[in-house]
Amino acid sequence: MLASVFAAFSAKKSDKPNIVFILCDDMGYGDLGCYGQKYIETPNIDRMASEGMRFTQAYSGSPVSAPSRACIMTGQHTGHGEVRGNKEYWRDSGEVRYGVNTDYAIVGQHPYDPNRVILPEIMKENGYTTGMFGKWVGGYEGSVSTPDKRGVDEFFGYICQFQAHLYYPNFLNRYSSRLGDTATIRVTLEENIKYPMYGDGYKKRPQYSADLIHQCALQWIDQQTGEQPFYGLLTYTLPHAELAQPNDSILKMYKQRFFTDKTWGGDEGSRYNPAVHTHAEFAAMITRLDIYVGEILEKLREKGLDENTIVIFSSDNGPHEEGGADPEFFGRDGCLKGLKRSCHEGGIRVPFIVRWPGHVPVAVNDHQLAFYDILPTFCDLIGVNHIERYGENRKDYFDGLSFKSTLLGKDKHQKNHKFLYWEFCETDQIAVRQGDWKLFIEKGKCHLYNLADDIHEDCDLAAQYPDRVEDMKRIVFEQHVENPYFKVTMPQ
Numbered sequence: 001m002l003a004s005v006f007a008a009f010s011a012k013k014s015d016k017p018n019i020v021f022i023l024c025d026d027m028g029y030g031d032l033g034c035y036g037q038k039y040i041e042t043p044n045i046d047r048m049a050s051e052g053m054r055f056t057q058a059y060s061g062s063p064v065s066a067p068s069r070a071c072i073m074t075g076q077h078t079g080h081g082e083v084r085g086n087k088e089y090w091r092d093s094g095e096v097r098y099g100v101n102t103d104y105a106i107v108g109q110h111p112y113d114p115n116r117v118i119l120p121e122i123m124k125e126n127g128y129t130t131g132m133f134g135k136w137v138g139g140y141e142g143s144v145s146t147p148d149k150r151g152v153d154e155f156f157g158y159i160c161q162f163q164a165h166l167y168y169p170n171f172l173n174r175y176s177s178r179l180g181d182t183a184t185i186r187v188t189l190e191e192n193i194k195y196p197m198y199g200d201g202y203k204k205r206p207q208y209s210a211d212l213i214h215q216c217a218l219q220w221i222d223q224q225t226g227e228q229p230f231y232g233l234l235t236y237t238l239p240h241a242e243l244a245q246p247n248d249s250i251l252k253m254y255k256q257r258f259f260t261d262k263t264w265g266g267d268e269g270s271r272y273n274p275a276v277h278t279h280a281e282f283a284a285m286i287t288r289l290d291i292y293v294g295e296i297l298e299k300l301r302e303k304g305l306d307e308n309t310i311v312i313f314s315s316d317n318g319p320h321e322e323g324g325a326d327p328e329f330f331g332r333d334g335c336l337k338g339l340k341r342s343c344h345e346g347g348i349r350v351p352f353i354v355r356w357p358g359h360v361p362v363a364v365n366d367h368q369l370a371f372y373d374i375l376p377t378f379c380d381l382i383g384v385n386h387i388e389r390y391g392e393n394r395k396d397y398f399d400g401l402s403f404k405s406t407l408l409g410k411d412k413h414q415k416n417h418k419f420l421y422w423e424f425c426e427t428d429q430i431a432v433r434q435g436d437w438k439l440f441i442e443k444g445k446c447h448l449y450n451l452a453d454d455i456h457e458d459c460d461l462a463a464q465y466p467d468r469v470e471d472m473k474r475i476v477f478e479q480h481v482e483n484p485y486f487k488v489t490m491p492q
Helices: 002-011 043-050 065-074 119-125 209-222 249-257 278-302 371-381 386-390 466-479
Strands: 018-024 053-059 095-098 101-104 129-135 154-158 171-176 185-188 230-235 309-315 349-355 363-365 420-424 429-434 437-442 445-450
Touching (some): 065 371, 171 209, 278 309, 420 466, 429 466, 437 466
Parallel strands (some): 018 309
Antiparallel strands (some): 053 349, 429 437
């Protein structure tokens, strides 16, 4: 009793709100019960939505992992940012041995610009302790942009999104100032490397990365007293392929529910092991993630930090079909067209829920926001003018708008975007949303949709509204800045 009273008292010592941002991997707009999912149980996230604000028109920064997360980190859209795709740096790095397995000597993605401030650096500079648990994908090992160099006090997870294809990996990465680390290092999973990373022996590996990462996140939150504000970015890999997890009560429940199921043969080059119960595996991964969210919320309550902590839940992009996943079966796209890697709505419109008791009203909100709005919103919430503080002498742009007013129920004071913008080189696509109009460009060819009447983007109106197309094309030419690493075809 006295301990709980002391915890509640300690939690009041900081007048700045704590922020926990839970970002999952490849969850579609319709994968949660509160967004219409009928087959998968997500009671904790659904309850979070019932206690906070659920957004219906929230967008990721990109239809794939690294650039979408870069938009969060930088406050820039993918026409301006340095990272615009999942560019890899491991294929020619050499090899190292882990028990009976061979892995890459250097792993990771294209680095964030070291001259560009990113969100953890802002939070740390303004008095926050910072923790990140899950996927980094903001630079390769040893590069100019790793967690230890970019404002993160505690990191545990995957530096590299390709490494995250394995849920029972050979190693994970760690940086801990508390433990005396001077750089981001590898932590070998000694029990896993006794068995092969592909094939029949793979499921003998006992160290499940999603559980390991989640336990580190919980421990980090447990260390918080409320005296110093904290920012936790929990970039969980669930429910991204591969379809793999412990055969516990969660998975067994769905195996019974989906008694008639599909199998998948695997893809060794992509590090997706074969799966026998694909529907059960996928559903169980989302319910497992939901349990994690429930444990995070309960830990905050236990610590007396609940009322001063903003908790956000979202996904980095739309649903995937790698590794045997079957989005059609679950109706995962929420009646939206397109999957991961597509700039159609299904690839970029994502679940987005915010809970902050006593501050964020219970509501369903149709405000249009994108991931590059998160940085200015967090700055606004902690009392920092990001443009005045970090815009001077910066070579690039802040594209986001704070949606603090919307969060606090003051919609009439909310500034709205004149347009939202995406580009993605790997499928050679560009998209602009302006009000209800959506310009979708693929390999230079323009298509126009009115989302108010055509949410599935089936009726191309480009020929009927040529002036509208030209107006929106001008936005593309104004917003796109050439990047030598990520090329797209401009509209014709």
